[in-house]
Amino acid sequence: MTNRITTRFNELEAYGRPGFVAYMMAGDGDSQALLNALPEAGADVIELGMPFTDPMADGPSIQASALRALDAGMTLKGVFDQAAKFREHDTDTPLVLMGYANPIHHMGFENFARQAEKAGVDGLICVDIPPEEDGELREALGQHGIALIRLATPTTDDKRLETVVENTSGFVYYVSTTGVTGAASGVAQEVGTAVSRVKTASGLPVVVGFGVRTPEQSAAIAAEADAVVVGSAIVDAMHEGGVAAATELVHTLSQAAHGAKK
């Protein structure tokens, strides 16, 4: 099945330029406005965060953002509503949900997958369900055409990489550093080596994230990967300066990524 994710990465490949993946938290501030504005600001793929009370793989920025979103009343249903509204005027930009297992499990994997499909969602990154545990979820997502996107990290050795890339689809998210979101980013050179390893093993596009904040980092990481992911910096900009500041930042960082030489 060719979906928006595959189409988008094929386009980027054809243009010969790296892509830019923007992460934002659903429900933190005027998130619908930001979501709608991201493609024009330069996001090739959007990761939409589903807030959770106990985000144990996230650093301070995204933790605080999740709690603000929950305080403002965001729910999983609310996330789907935002996705559906986004799809009313953007039919091309891949939309990937990112979050933690419990709310998804609570809704029921099948129910979650069905509603995600209905809302125009293309993929899911679930931080705390490793390959060993994701059979049931993967099956449900597969039936509704949603890609299950896995994470590879510096601790994923060659043997483990086989497990990680097996049955994965869409793209692989390479976490450039051992740590939480927003921590210092990986060294570009090491990232390049890791990316080729993951690409070879998976046959899928590889995006790289964790700790990218500046145009220089964005360009350096993008040069080594199919796309660079920025999350915490966008979340901070949104909190401090609203939609205008966040889109401005996405514009700057995505231009740096798009201009990087592969």
Add this chain to the structure above:
Amino acid sequence: MSDRASADTRPNALSAWPDARGRFGDYGGRFVAETLMPNILELEAAYEDAKRDVNFQREMEEFLRDYVGKPSPIYFAERLTEAFGGAKIWLKRDELNHTGSHKINNCLGQVLLAKRMGKTRIIAETGAGQHGVATATVAARFGIPCTVFMGATDVERQAPNVFRMKLLGAEVVPVTSGTGTLKDAMNEALRDWVTNVSDTFYVIGTVAGPHPYPAMVRDFQSIIGREARAQMLDRLGRLPDAAVACIGGGSNAMGLFHPFIEDESVRLIGVEAAGHGIETGQHAASLKGGEPGILHGNKTYLLQDDDGQIIDAHSISAGLDYPGIGPEHAFLHDAKRAEYVSATDEEAMEMFQLCTKLEGIIPALEPAHALARVRDLAKELGPDGLILMNMCGRGDKDVPQVAEMLGVKL
């Protein structure tokens, strides 16, 4: 199938879980970020290896005997028995352990394992501070740097334990994220572990977390039940009619229960913290007031709302103030092998004072919860009945808090 503390090796035995995937029935498992998976798998292999190593076992036994003070005695609580007017009540005195609770049984095992694996740094989470103190103690003994994550709220209400940990050379990190209690301390410990994955060993304090922790912690804590079972047979020539323990995450209860699981005549009774009462929503009773979900590496019963968000637990006892429960308890609950009941803050306060006055034993607020249900059970079983309760910790740490609640200025 790997971890068996009791002698029963029948494949379908309730005591024979978890399976190779770390599952107790549908519960347990390994729900962690990918960065941690290699570590979890390495830990599992190292633990399996250590279990088979007689030198490791001998070192454990020596330290348990000479450093922790094992075996702890069982004691006939004659005056509580009189006061409750029914079954005979025997206490397993694990509050007499070095550092004042059952926690050290597990810390010793895990720190020895860390040493064996060549890890050079220990981290732990703590609620009331008992697990933090026990971890800091053993880390001090083996000269391994130790960092303890503790909710900022708990740091304030457990100041003496914070100072103890610092005296022991541990760094205490107050956690302000979330609500600043035990679950947030565990989140922060996981964040630290994901960052310092190669040199750091995470000593989890209860029978929860990703496999192999629930089974490993249970194995280390099963010394409680193994000793008590042998002591009962030796002293009284019979097994108890019921084994009772309080439950937060459930490590002392699992340690007590496990060696009795195949003794069908022994009722296993876990007492959760009902806080202000389960009907008020302000409690820590995950089995009675929660439903299955996924948190902190395992699938188990959790306090959560309609959207799968975790609800803060409430208990007078910081050691029970956790919105989840070990997956093996979830399994024994569903299999109806163990019974789970609860006791309120108020009942715990009452039992705290009663036990102190009648037995000259100041119980921690945690086992004071268990005493409240022992009272009912004693009446139910009558004078011929025999109850074994784990006195899992002493109450010195709770004296300032109890004084404040009674309106006494120290």
